[in-house]
Amino acid sequence: MKKIILTLLWLLLPSLAFARGNESLNRPFLVGPQYPLLFMSTTFEPDTAFPVENGKIYSQISFTNLNTYVFTDNSDKVDNPTGDASQFSESDSSGYSIYIDGEIDRRYFRIYWGWSDSVEIQLTYRDIRFVKGNLDSTIEGFHSTFGIGNQGREQTDQDLLEIYVHDNETGENVLVITQPNDSFHQESMTLGLKFNLRKTSTEAISLIFSSNFGDRYIEREINEVNPDYGSEYKKFNDFNYGLLYSSLFPDWTLHAGFSVAKVGESLLPKSPEEQYYFFLGASWELGSSTDLLIQVLEYSSPFPENNSSAIGSDAREITTGLRWFLADSATWEMGFTENQSQGPQNVDIVFFSNLGWVF
Numbered sequence: 001m002k003k004i005i006l007t008l009l010w011l012l013l014p015s016l017a018f019a020r021g022n023e024s025l026n027r028p029f030l031v032g033p034q035y036p037l038l039f040m041s042t043t044f045e046p047d048t049a050f051p052v053e054n055g056k057i058y059s060q061i062s063f064t065n066l067n068t069y070v071f072t073d074n075s076d077k078v079d080n081p082t083g084d085a086s087q088f089s090e091s092d093s094s095g096y097s098i099y100i101d102g103e104i105d106r107r108y109f110r111i112y113w114g115w116s117d118s119v120e121i122q123l124t125y126r127d128i129r130f131v132k133g134n135l136d137s138t139i140e141g142f143h144s145t146f147g148i149g150n151q152g153r154e155q156t157d158q159d160l161l162e163i164y165v166h167d168n169e170t171g172e173n174v175l176v177i178t179q180p181n182d183s184f185h186q187e188s189m190t191l192g193l194k195f196n197l198r199k200t201s202t203e204a205i206s207l208i209f210s211s212n213f214g215d216r217y218i219e220r221e222i223n224e225v226n227p228d229y230g231s232e233y234k235k236f237n238d239f240n241y242g243l244l245y246s247s248l249f250p251d252w253t254l255h256a257g258f259s260v261a262k263v264g265e266s267l268l269p270k271s272p273e274e275q276y277y278f279f280l281g282a283s284w285e286l287g288s289s290t291d292l293l294i295q296v297l298e299y300s301s302p303f304p305e306n307n308s309s310a311i312g313s314d315a316r317e318i319t320t321g322l323r324w325f326l327a328d329s330a331t332w333e334m335g336f337t338e339n340q341s342q343g344p345q346n347v348d349i350v351f352f353s354n355l356g357w358v359f
Contacts (some may be wrong), residue, residue, distance in 0.1 A: 028255045028281040041266040042212040042240045044259035044277035049204035049244035052114035060356040062108035068347040072097040085162040094169045095304040102161035122192035127184040132159040176224040188215035203247040211239040238264040255281045276300045291323040301345045310343035330357040
């Protein structure tokens with residue numbers, strides 16, 4: 001039923017669309033990094049450098065469905081589909097090993113308020129649920145169609161939830177998530193500020209600052225083991241700052257960004273103290289009411305660099321999709337995110353849909 005509804009939306013939305021309206025709707029997909037461990041920290045999310053007009057509000061409701069199946073080469077599942085996902089062989093690395101198999105649903109509600117001509121206040125609410133899901137067979141078929149390897153996932157049981165992060169030095173699992181839940185839990189809230197440094201009719205440059213709060217569940221409560229580092233929790237215990245650039249052309253728009261996140265104690269004890277994000281995206285007008293968007297987000301790994309596998313390498317995600325203008329002040333977006341880099345610090349695929357409006 002879910003697939004039928006999505007198919008009907010893809011077919012019907014173009015016929016319902018109107019001409020493009022408020023320029024505050026001309027922004028990249030607000031899709032940040034999709035690696036589950038990073039959800040515990042304040043991340044970079046692509047955005048336009050143009051602030052919302054003074055006195056106006058941009059709002060968005062979003063839903064994402066993430067599927068991933070990744071593991072390091074010392075997992076008990078390597079070459080053994082019936083192996084124990086919680087077990088790992090010894091490693092020369094003093095960092096971490098992982099096994100992640102499952103799906104994650106997330107919902108967002110955003111309010112971006114133009115407080116003045118050069119300052120925008122942002123508030124984002126997210127909730128999350130970990131589920132067994134039902135996308136495994138779909139992903140396997142997609143990989144087979146395009147000649148992409150399945151890493152043996154077609155030989156394992158489908159639709160499981162098994163997330164293990166293993167400390168190679170102590171030989172213990174420090175993060176475990178195996179219990180699915182049907183209901184959503186509050187993941188986090190983010191308070192952000194955008195300061196416009198330059199704005200003309202065709203380009204803008206802005207600084208952004210943001211920090212999470214209300215994220216105790218995702219930082220401390222989802223873990224089914226009780227490591228020592230999980231006992232203390234503080235609001236606004238990490239933050240993100242960055243630079244945005246946008247440029248408007250007659251039939252297309254360019255967006256770029258760079259960001260640094262100070263993760264503090266929100267991630268693992270051996271995680272780098274800083275996360276780096278690089279973003280580039282563009283949108284093209286396909287007609288009076290439809291845009292095509294393609295964007296690339298590259299970010300540093302949340303795992304230390306001294307791992308023997310690729311788990312410490314940068315991750316690169318490509319997001320693409322369509323935006324329909326439903327009225328002068330509303331849009332509907334649908335698309336997906338796929339990893340371009342390969343390794344255990346990546347996801348498989350993410351589907352998303354967004355409804356945005358300005359008032």
